[in-house]
Amino acid sequence: MELVWRPLTTADIPAVAALYNAAEAIDDTGELLSEEDFAESFAEADLPRGSLAVLVDDELAAYGLVVLRDNPAGTHRVRLDGAVHPKFRRNGIGRQLLASLVASSRELHSERHPTMPLTVSTMVESRSAGHVALAEEAGFTAQRHFYELEVALGESLAQVPIPPGYEIVPFSPDRDEEVRQVTNSTFAEHWGSVERSPEEWASSFTNSKRFVKETSFLALAQGAVVGFVLARHYPVVEEMTGVRELWIGDVGTLAEHRGRGVASALLSWTLAQGRAQGYQRAGLSVDTANSTGALGVYERAGFGVARTWIDFGLPVLLG
Structure with missing residues (x-):
């Protein structure tokens, strides 16, 4: 051959x-x-x-x-x-x-x-x-494992109240740069994460046909962004499976606002709005070694493990 x-x-x-x-x-x-x-x-x-x-x-x-x-x-x-x-x-x-x-x-x-x-x-x-x-x-050796989680967007979705002192608002383009900076700060200590440049941010979110601002939401405290859920939709999934899926690309809360139920409220709100907009399922990926308690937040929201992905790495000698 x-x-x-x-x-x-x-x-x-x-x-x-x-x-x-x-x-x-x-x-x-x-x-x-x-x-x-x-x-x-x-x-x-x-x-x-x-x-x-x-x-x-x-x-x-x-x-x-x-x-x-x-x-x-x-x-x-x-x-x-x-x-x-x-x-x-x-x-x-x-x-x-x-x-x-x-x-x-x-x-x-x-x-x-x-x-x-x-x-x-x-x-x-x-x-x-x-x-x-x-x-x-x-x-290559296995360096990290990631769960791919799914939840059906049915009547049994848990509704989590918004904590006092916070409000949830839809994503809006005029907050684009603020959200970019908050996501960079939120993920700064996450394994494998790098700071998104304005160009990379635009290609992944604001200029991407897959980004769905109608089902992306921000948590505000005193008018400033302190948390976010940024969602995507891949039409090919619906075309090939018949299921309209909302993909939760990024979820995060600034470190000083964690432990107050902000992420749970944001996620609950997003899933409810996604259901109202005709989505039948939501999915996301989480690092199994995530130290922020994200996996627990997702499990309490009803997500279950659908698949496990392995990040294999190989250090490369230079010169």
Whole structure:
């Protein structure tokens, strides 16, 4: 089998989305992505130098992306994404692809952050035995586990009162920069978190078609933002499963306001509003080692574990 390796281009988006969904039909990770989702990812990537398409007789057999972050601190943690089409698996393509993506990460890192340590990482759904084996064979080790949680938005949703001294208001664009700064402060000590630049913030939220401001809410104390729930909607999930899902992308409260029920009230309010807007389910991801008590907040809101994801990391020697 002769393989052709080249960088991805935006013209590959339909083929990449088709490959991804063919793999998802077998792997059942629950992570559903559309052509629009890949268009957003491609827009943020260095396609000429941080991507790969692997072709067999002009058919896309595999793809890979190097996902860089703005403003790394301490260690530059670079994520590697990709997939091999099921019919081309067990031919060593995944092994070669992963090694090539690590090499590309090293090159891009050396140019952008030459004095900083580099770790490459990849997220693997825990039941994907082949993917787990591939990561471990390449020297990656499990560094963190994340629960993917879900709750049905039915009549039994718990209603949590807003604590005295706080109010909940809808997200509004005029608070965009304030919310960015509050989220950066809230997540500053979270594992793997980096400060979002205005550009990265805009691509993830205000300029993203997936961000839903109508079901994103802020907690205010004396008129200032002290907490937030920022939600997204992925139409492909509804198209492929028939379930309209509200994805809770970010939940947080400033440290000095924790332990007062602010996050619980915000989440309760968001779920109730989501239900009123026709969403049937809400989902989110949480670090199992989160030290802020977030998992307890979600469990009390009715969320249960649907899947477990493993963040595999590999420190990369430079020079």
